[in-house]
Amino acid sequence: MPLTNLLNRCDLFFLGALLCIITTSCVVPKTAGFEDHSYATTQSPTVKAKESKAARLQTKMPAAVKTNGDPARITIENAIFLALENNRSLRVERLEPSIQQTFENQEKARFDPALNGEAGFSREKEQERSKGSSGVSDNTSNVSDLTMGISQFFSYGTDVNIDVSTNRTWSDVYRDQHASRIGLSVTQALLQGRGTDVNLADLRKAQLDTRVSRYELRGFVEALVSQVEQTYWDYALARRRIEIFQESLNIAEQQLRETEEMIKVGKLAETEVIAAQAEIALRRRDLINARSTTEKERLRLLHLLNLSGPDPLKREIGLLSDPVVPKVTLDPIDARVELALRMRPDLSQAKLEIQRNELDVVKTKNGLLPKLDFFINLGKTGYADSFSTSLSHINEDYYDVSTGITLEYPLRNRESKARYQRSILKREQAEEALKNLAQLVELDVRSACIEVKRSKEQIPATAVSRKLQEEKLRIETEKFRVGRSTMFLVAQAQRDLVLSKIAEVEALINYLKALIDLYRLEGALLDLHSISTF
8 A cells, every 4th residue: 555545644643542542541451470378369458257256355355454453354366356457566567568559559660651842932033135125124024833642651561652633834924824634653662671571660669568578467467476475474483473472471470370379389399480580581582573573564564455445554364265175186396397398487488588589680681781761753734724624634645754773882781781680589589488487387387386385295294293392391391290290391492382382384385475475486476367468
């Protein structure tokens, strides 16, 4: 087909191209090409209990926790629920994925269509010599321009621009002339900047950063839940210590009264009362320390829960969950290691970091290529003495065509080579870091399993020790009453019994805390409580 006839039909082509660019502007560039390690997919990250769990907690909350200044009576489930709802540190962390997601929209904006326009006016006054005479005359010429267009960059490395312009010129000598033009320009990258891999790299990196922030949120929530549970049991242990020390103080005071009675009737020397008084002082000292520790644990728990109402740190807490040995059957260690390698959020972050470095390699490798672009500009122009007439004359034989290739390439290109080499080294570094982290995860899980086993075995052992110390104290007390022992030996037996009681409670609490650590280190703590962060 002759070029003139082809260009006479370019108006249809321009309209079709305009429709195409508007249609494609509504399409978000696809960013497939990297593996998704998310537990689930959602638009906005949340931290919540799943429906069944949340329902149970919500039914318990009104009866367990009051919003006024009365003592808060909570179970371990209530404590976790309150921390997820109220903890201020979590409120800060849960905003990070949403903040990171704004960078995705920022990168998508690169592929959004853009409207552009320009309007201008110029005037020039000059002298002109009339043809065929020696006379001169003044002439004022005026030019007004108006251009409007739409442009869009596509992920294939294509830049398309469609514009419509009108130009009016008039002067003292010439009549008004209007020129209306519709034009299409296309620039296609042939080497550097060509293809979706390189042009979508920044968008994919932004999406990876969003997913990394979600794993960071999951890790933070796991640490928070673990901290709440452990603090809950530490507070329970501290309260139990107060009970044990108070009980031992009462026994010591009773022993002092018995000693004084025996001294009065001449069965004991007066020096025996000193040992009884010393034991009471020791018990009071231990009770003071226990109360101080309990108060600190109460403040730690209140800070994590962030209860509503006036003076939240002054609230008293009543614990409704008793420390008991849970009925759990642990899988073999190898199975738990495999679970941790699949579930640990820090491992998932490390895997995403490798994918991010892969994108850097793709982008910097493309930067080693010369910048070679192909361009073509097409235009149709209509001329007339009025604007409307010039538009109707666009189909006439007035056109402009330009095409060509542009080349740009630094002679040594050291900057691009340095970027590419750095991306290769960072990718290798990330791969080694992932291997090291996987090894540390296995070490953590295996060590946690050993600790769980040890702490569980300590529970019956401490129970036996406590029973024996009780019998020892009973025997020593009976011997003291018949004059065959001393107050010092009775006091020593009392101390041993106190320590054995505390050790028995500590063994149970340590076992519960060891289980919590194991679930956290294998990345299953949130699933255990039916908590989702995605």
